[in-house]
Amino acid sequence: MQIICISGGGSNRTKALAGRLAHKLGYRSLNREDLLEKAIKEGIQVSKLETATIKPQMFTERLALEREYYRAFMTAFLGGLNTENGTVYSGRSGHLLFSGIDHVVKVRVVEDETARVKEVMQQLNINSKKAIRYLKDVEADRNRWTRSMYGVTLEDAAHYDVMLNLGHMSVENAATALAAIAQLPDFQLTPASKRSMEELVLGANARLLLARDERTFRANVKVRSDRGIVTVTYLPQDAGIAQIIPEVIAPLPGVRELSVTMATTNILWIEEAFEAASETYQQVVEIATKWNAAIELLQFIPQDMVGQEELITADEPAFLSQRPDFVRECIGGIEEEGEVVCEDAGFQTVQQALARLGCFGGGRRIVGGATQVVKSIDRTVPYSLIVIGNMFLAKGHSAQMRMTRQLLSYLSDQINAPVVNAEDLKSQYLFGHHDLLKLFGCLGLFSLILFLILTYQEPVLRFLSGVEFKAKALAAVAVFLFVPTMAYLYGTVARSLMKLIRME
Amino acid sequence: MHTLLGNMFVSLNLSTALQVSLLGFIGGILSGFIGSGGAFFMTPGMMNLGIPGVVAVGSNITHKFGKAMVGSRQHGKLGNVDKRLGICLILASYIGIQIAVWINSMLFKGSGDGHGAGGSAAADLYISMVFISILLFVAVSMLRDALKSRGPNGDQGPSMKIANFLARLYLPPYISFPVSDIRISLWILIAVGLATGYLAGTIGVGGFIGVPSMIYVFGVPTAVAAGTELYLAMFMGAFGALNYAFQGFVDIRLTLLLYTGSLLGIFVGVYGTKVVKEVLIRVVTGAIILLCVLSRAIAVPMYLRKIGWVSMNPHWDAYFNAASKFLLFAAGTSGTLIILFYVIRAYRQRRLIEHSLRSVQKMEPAATVHLDMSRAN
Numbered sequence: 106m107q108i109i110c111i112s113g114g115g116s117n118r119t120k121a122l123a124g125r126l127a128h129k130l131g132y133r134s135l136n137r138e139d140l141l142e143k144a145i146k147e148g149i150q151v152s153k154l155e156t157a158t159i160k161p162q163m164f165t166e167r168l169a170l171e172r173e174y175y176r177a178f179m180t181a182f183l184g185g186l187n188t189e190n191g192t193v194y195s196g197r198s199g200h201l202l203f204s205g206i207d208h209v210v211k212v213r214v215v216e217d218e219t220a221r222v223k224e225v226m227q228q229l230n231i232n233s234k235k236a237i238r239y240l241k242d243v244e245a246d247r248n249r250w251t252r253s254m255y256g257v258t259l260e261d262a263a264h265y266d267v268m269l270n271l272g273h274m275s276v277e278n279a280a281t282a283l284a285a286i287a288q289l290p291d292f293q294l295t296p297a298s299k300r301s302m303e304e305l306v307l308g309a310n311a312r313l314l315l316a317r318d319e320r321t322f323r324a325n326v327k328v329r330s331d332r333g334i335v336t337v338t339y340l341p342q343d344a345g346i347a348q349i350i351p352e353v354i355a356p357l358p359g360v361r362e363l364s365v366t367m368a369t370t371n372i373l374w375i376e377e378a379f380e381a382a383s384e385t386y387q388q389v390v391e392i393a394t395k396w397n398a399a400i401e402l403l404q405f406i407p408q409d410m411v412g413q414e415e416l417i418t419a420d421e422p423a424f425l426s427q428r429p430d431f432v433r434e435c436i437g438g439i440e441e442e443g444e445v446v447c448e449d450a451g452f453q454t455v456q457q458a459l460a461r462l463g464c465f466g467g468g469r470r471i472v473g474g475a476t477q478v479v480k481s482i483d484r485t486v487p488y489s490l491i492v493i494g495n496m497f498l499a500k501g502h503s504a505q506m507r508m509t510r511q512l513l514s515y516l517s518d519q520i521n522a523p524v525v526n527a528e529d530l531k532s533q534y535l536f537g538h539h540d541l542l543k544l545f546g547c548l549g550l551f552s553l554i555l556f557l558i559l560t561y562q563e564p565v566l567r568f569l570s571g572v573e574f575k576a577k578a579l580a581a582v583a584v585f586l587f588v589p590t591m592a593y594l595y596g597t598v599a600r601s602l603m604k605l606i607r608m609e
Numbered sequence: 610m611h612t613l614l615g616n617m618f619v620s621l622n623l624s625t626a627l628q629v630s631l632l633g634f635i636g637g638i639l640s641g642f643i644g645s646g647g648a649f650f651m652t653p654g655m656m657n658l659g660i661p662g663v664v665a666v667g668s669n670i671t672h673k674f675g676k677a678m679v680g681s682r683q684h685g686k687l688g689n690v691d692k693r694l695g696i697c698l699i700l701a702s703y704i705g706i707q708i709a710v711w712i713n714s715m716l717f718k719g720s721g722d723g724h725g726a727g728g729s730a731a732a733d734l735y736i737s738m739v740f741i742s743i744l745l746f747v748a749v750s751m752l753r754d755a756l757k758s759r760g761p762n763g764d765q766g767p768s769m770k771i772a773n774f775l776a777r778l779y780l781p782p783y784i785s786f787p788v789s790d791i792r793i794s795l796w797i798l799i800a801v802g803l804a805t806g807y808l809a810g811t812i813g814v815g816g817f818i819g820v821p822s823m824i825y826v827f828g829v830p831t832a833v834a835a836g837t838e839l840y841l842a843m844f845m846g847a848f849g850a851l852n853y854a855f856q857g858f859v860d861i862r863l864t865l866l867l868y869t870g871s872l873l874g875i876f877v878g879v880y881g882t883k884v885v886k887e888v889l890i891r892v893v894t895g896a897i898i899l900l901c902v903l904s905r906a907i908a909v910p911m912y913l914r915k916i917g918w919v920s921m922n923p924h925w926d927a928y929f930n931a932a933s934k935f936l937l938f939a940a941g942t943s944g945t946l947i948i949l950f951y952v953i954r955a956y957r958q959r960r961l962i963e964h965s966l967r968s969v970q971k972m973e974p975a976a977t978v979h980l981d982m983s984r985a986n
Contacts, residue, residue, distance in 0.1 A: 558865065562620075570618075584854035588861075592676055592868060598872075599873045602873070607959075608956060
């Protein structure tokens with residue numbers, strides 16, 4: 106069943122467009138107000154969430170949990186709608202709930218500002234100046250809501266399939282155009298997209314159960330689902346709920362396995378082909394153990410997708426064609442409807458090994474380019490580190506290095522977390538010979554300078570407390586240059602020491 | 610205590626040096642744990658060691674300069690620094706610092722021969738009074754928040770009265786800050802910048818007003834507020850250090866000794882925030898600050914006597930000083946011990962887990978955390 110998410114300014118024309126489109130296609134029409142009503146009935150404190158997103162300083166831990174509850178509810182409700190044909194949803198950010206799912210058409214509607222101002226003037230009986238200010242405030246609030254709830258901006262075109270300007274066409278024509286677009290093969294329900302939706306809804310339902318249960322509703326948990334394996338990560342302070350989680354999740358149909366992991370933070374490990382015997386695996390596990398982090402696996406299969414990916418240029422052979430067996434499975438993923446055959450031995454082994462170690466934070470696979478990677482990353486998850494392992498394996502060494510660096514740079518720009526490649530992982534996050542040298546070198550130099558200053562206290566202090574202007578200026582400049590150098594030296598000592606005893 | 614170059618610098622022996630380093634360590638732990646600069650503990654601590662208030666502030670603000678430089682670099686890597694907001698605040702803060710340094714040095718020089726001889730009681734009293742008023746407000750607010758969050762309605766968040774009141778005012782011109790996603794009136798920005806600078810210059814505690822202002826008044830996300838405050842602290846520290854060093858009030862020995870403790874302590878404190886519950890962090894922090902305020906208040910009669918506002922037997926100074934010193938160290942030490950208790954416990958647990966994991970890796974097949982739902986069903 107297809108879903109068309111229309112994100113507009115909440116005007117009458119946008120609502121009319123949703124209604125017209127639903128009528129044309131014979132779909133069910135839903136708007137934000139309908140869903141909010143259901144969310145309030147569910148017990149979600151929507152008004153508090155609205156206020157908190159406008160004033161981020163109010164975003165308490167409790168409200169952050171409420172946000173998870175709201176998102177899970179929206180995903181489960183919209184994704185789980187069992188209508189015969191499809192649904193047209195008109196709201197702020199429905200499109201962000203179903204990122205990467207093909208049969209969900211994500212539409213952005215923009216409108217003529219003058220028409221909007223007139224509409225608001227009539228609705229609220231205010232002058233044009235006030236109407237302009239009102240619309241600006243509404244737009245700012247909508248943006249804050251999206252940023253706060255999903256960690257992305259509303260204007261980011263990468264999250265939409267279609268953008269329509271209602272200032273340039275009538276509602277009827279816009280509905281006709283969208284109805285035609287919705288019929289395109291790109292937006293049809295396929296076994297793979299159906300499976301993706303089911304995974305998403307399964308994860309959301311699991312999160313909903315945890316939010317509804319009085320024993321677990323206060324716990325800060327993250328839930329993911331991949332091929333029926335539901336992964337729940339919780340914080341150490343919620344350790345008491347570890348035994349309760351399976352009881353709460355047990356009644357949920359569709360769960361093949363449940364993995365419950367305690368973690369303070371998250372590490373996202375992106376790799377093309379996972380290997381449990383690799384050096385990267387050992388290093389990532391070591392860091393995760395040190396930080397008490399859950400490791401989330403993201404298998405990224407680069408694909409030469411037409412017109413969207415600069416990482417792989419058109420003249421380079423598409424990676425897909427060089428691993429046809431694997432790609433066929435993972436793109437299609439399903440030979441017969443409902444039967445998953447997408448199995449990658451490396452991914453499975455790593456997943457199982459991490460689960461055994463108690464640090465598995467979920468896993469998923471994507472095919473595409475850097476944009477798909479960014480879109481697949483949940484911005485509300487606080488990643489402490491993103492590791493890019495071996496990528497672009499079909500390329501030569503130089504091309505591999507260059508493209509990995511490009512991907513790293515792109516992710517660093519888009520995601521608010523440190524991004525490193527496998528080569529830099531050890532030098533930056535694990536203690537090595539280089540750190541040992543730095544530790545002793547800086548400690549020696551700092552100690553020597555401190556010893557000299559304490560030995561010659563009077564001359565040093567006399568120099569620092571001169572009475573003439575020149576002496577005073579010299580003392581000020583000396584302090585200004587000397588202090589940061591010493592802070593850097595001792596800071597390096599302290600950091601290296603903490604790295605050595607694994608207390609970072 | 611034996612002094613050097615008049616009454617301005619104390620003579621450092623091994624015991625005093627260790628005490629300063631310990632002050633730095635405790636200040637560092639509290640700083641990492643609470644998220645402020647830790648000066649609320651280190652400045653009065655140094656004053657209790659016999660170091661004149663102005664030198665304690667000057668050395669501490671210099672210490673803060675280097676520390677903030679290292680810290681803001683780390684935050685910058687994580688994208689937690691709103692440079693535009695930082696720079697706007699810096700401009701106002703500079704004026705605040707300048708006012709503070711001027712008042713401090715006037716009070717200091719006015720009470721003696723120009724370099725502290727004859728006592729620094731007026732400056733000490735002034736610093737203590739500002740310290741008491743500001744930190745009393747912070748501690749009470751923090752404890753009230755913590756108590757509220759333990760109530761039936763749970764974590765309701767801080768009071769929005771100030772933010773709501775300011776939101777109703779229309780004070781153009783407004784400046785937009787895309788990194789923090791906020792829009793602020795220039796006048797409110799200047800007021801906060803001045804207050805932050807003034808406090809940083811007076812008691813070396815700018816973060817106590819800077820971070821809450823950015824969060825509660827401006828609406829900046831917490832991580833960005835902390836990163837931007839460090840960025841701001843780097844410039845304010847640099848400016849304060851230059852000013853105090855120019856006036857001859859920086860004791861570089863104290864600055865370096867503070868580093869030996871504080872830079873290690875910060876890591877321990879930050880680790881503590883990961884293993885201690887939010888409510889407990891607020892309670893511990895509020896209680897420590899409250900005890901620091903009490904400690905400083907006990908020292909006030911001494912300064913009042915020195916400037917001749919009250920008559921009191923000078924021999925009592927020793928008792929007041931001892932009581933003040935005891936309370937401060939008791940506050941810092943007990944707070945630090947609580948944090949260290951949790952840190953060490955968590956560290957040991959982690960080592961235990963690491964050990965178990967190594968055993969799991971060696972022994973195959975091993976117990977798995979997987980729960981097969983087909984069995985469960």
